[in-house]
Amino acid sequence: MNIILVSSRFARTISLGPVTLALSLLALLGLGLAGGAGIATLARGERIEPRWSLVKPARADIDALAVRLGELQAKLIRLDGLAKQVGNRTGIDVAPFLTDQPAPRGGLARTGHALDAGEFTRLLGASDDRADAYLDQFSLAQLRLASPERNTLPTRAPMQSGLQSSSFGWRLDPFTGRQTFHEGIDFVGPIGTPVHAAAAGTVTYAAAHPQYGNMIELDHGYGLTSRYAHASRLLVQPGEQVSAGQTVALLGSTGRSTGPHLHFEIRYKQIAQNPLRFVSNAQNSIASSTVSSN
Known part of the structure; x- marks a missing residue:
């Protein structure tokens, strides 16, 4: 097969056999697919990037709240000891108000896993329940101290x-x-x-x-x-x-x-x-x- 290339400066005839022509068409098709894939990837990147930009601040908020949750749990552990002292002075059985908590611990800092939403919600709920229990405990202690007669x-x-x-x-x-x-x-x-x-x-x-x-x-x-x-x-x-x-x-x-x-x-x-x-x-x-x- 003869293909004539024409420009404003010259005209030239090129002879291509069937095999050469087929390979040339496949090469052109490959370039087209590659270009299309690049455009599609770019389009997806444009869609993903805004979403990721929303995820990162949310992750930072959860991490910050997790720190606050840790501080709250530490305060509740200290309240365990205070509640026992109040119980000893007022005669109130504090066992129903307390939950088993590990003793204070320390050690080398390790890289742990970040809390997911489910785990964070569970821990926050447990801490909230303990705080409510302490409110009941100290309200009862206040009433008992104020009441001259137990009956x-x-x-x-x-x-x-x-x-x-x-x-x-x-x-x-x-x-x-x-x-x-x-x-x-x-x-x-x-x-x-x-x-x-x-x-x-x-x-x-x-x-x-x-x-x-x-x-x-x-x-x-x-x-x-x-x-x-x-x-x-x-x-x-x-x-x-x-x-x-x-x-x-x-x-x-x-x-x-x-x-x-x-x-x-x-x-x-x-x-x-x-x-x-x-x-x-x-x-x-x-x-x-x-x-x-x-």
Whole structure:
């Protein structure tokens, strides 16, 4: 085959055989593919670079927060020792508030792995729970030091026997199936089971409530109150003084309830507290269970 190359200065004829022509076309095709790949790579690079520029600051933020988390954990370890001292002075059992922590350690600096989002969230949540426990611990210690008599603190179990059926905190509502915050603890038992005052106090409420059913509220002073809900029968009247351990109601299933049980609350300045932080003997006198009720 003859190919004629023409320019403004000269014209020249070149003879190409079939093999030479095929190799030339393959070479041109290869150059085209290489050029296209280069353009595609450049385009991808332009798309990736902005994303990486966003990842780097986020990684730096997580690393900085991880340092703060380490400082928080160190402070919580020191609070362990302080809590034990407070417990010794006030007679409060601090074991439920403390979690096993390793002793202070040191050594050569090593290059460790960076925290991922899941691990960071888990550690932060655990530290937050411990901080909440310490707040409960020191609030109780403050109340005990301020109270001249131990029987004014709601530390008695409201039932002598029964099954703990629901804990304090987030749970699935038995009526709606949605996550709701349960502001007390529940105990199941036969209808008519005696319900006792957790501490000495004054009856401030003894009547039917749309959701709590037949309910009693006791004022123990120092901002502390306790509630006993869903009773079948109320045995005290508003204004009455009751003693610690006195029977104030009989267990029932009135109000918003799925079955016979006692809903027991402790509040400090109208804010719901975990009753097990106060009722020191509840776990010994009442067996735990996972029965569902409200």
